[in-house]
Amino acid sequence: MSLITPIQKPTNWFAIYTKSRSEKKVFERLNDAGYESFLPLTTEVRQWSDRKKKVKSPLIKSYVFVKVKKKGLVPIYNIPGVVTVLKHLGEPAIVKEVEINNLKILTNNSEATKIVAAISLKSGKPVQVVYGPFEGLIAIYLSNSGKHRVIVKVEALNSFTEITLPLSHIKKIA
Structure with missing residues (x-):
């Protein structure tokens, strides 16, 4: 044995x-x-x-x-x-497992999402959603003319999804 x-x-x-x-x-x-x-x-x-x-x-x-x-x-x-x-x-x-988890969170709340083109993105800071239906989501933060947007990226596919959230729903990841 x-x-x-x-x-x-x-x-x-x-x-x-x-x-x-x-x-x-x-x-x-x-x-x-x-x-x-x-x-x-x-x-x-x-x-x-x-x-x-x-x-x-x-x-x-x-x-x-x-x-x-x-x-x-x-x-x-x-x-x-x-x-x-x-x-x-x-x-x-x-x-990555985190990307699959992000997609699962997005699909559970699919009516509030829309797909955006990769070319319109600028580099931003990583954030985590801490409140609301997308709680737990890890993404990139972008601010554009008063709108606070979160971009979820699946790196392997070069795919991006955009969500507009109140600033109070996200926190910066150190």
Whole structure:
């Protein structure tokens, strides 16, 4: 009997790039295959000629997140709708746990968010939301013409989401 236990390799979050408009199907297929996956959805009001309807759509188009060991990514390519795994310097890019947590907080309060373009951002200071529905969110603070905005960034995807909050709801992270 050996007292030494093998070292367990950690599981990480990875971004899976999907076919256009296939995010929900890929998410379902990943769950059916037993993977821990996450699809951040936002609620939008869509206007048709005869009615308005609330529709859930992906917060980040063409991406689903999956938590696996790096070697566990190979079978994911066989799931219909999966195009590739997001890579950085030729290796699968790891999405930080804090970024996934931020996306979860955003999706729980999706009606107060909107997507902003990366080019409109300036470097700011990191802040944490300490009050309100986005409590716990870690983001970048920007002030623009009297509006106090918080930008949530998913670094691996170069994706940004903007939230306007009262100044009293955020605190500077040292």
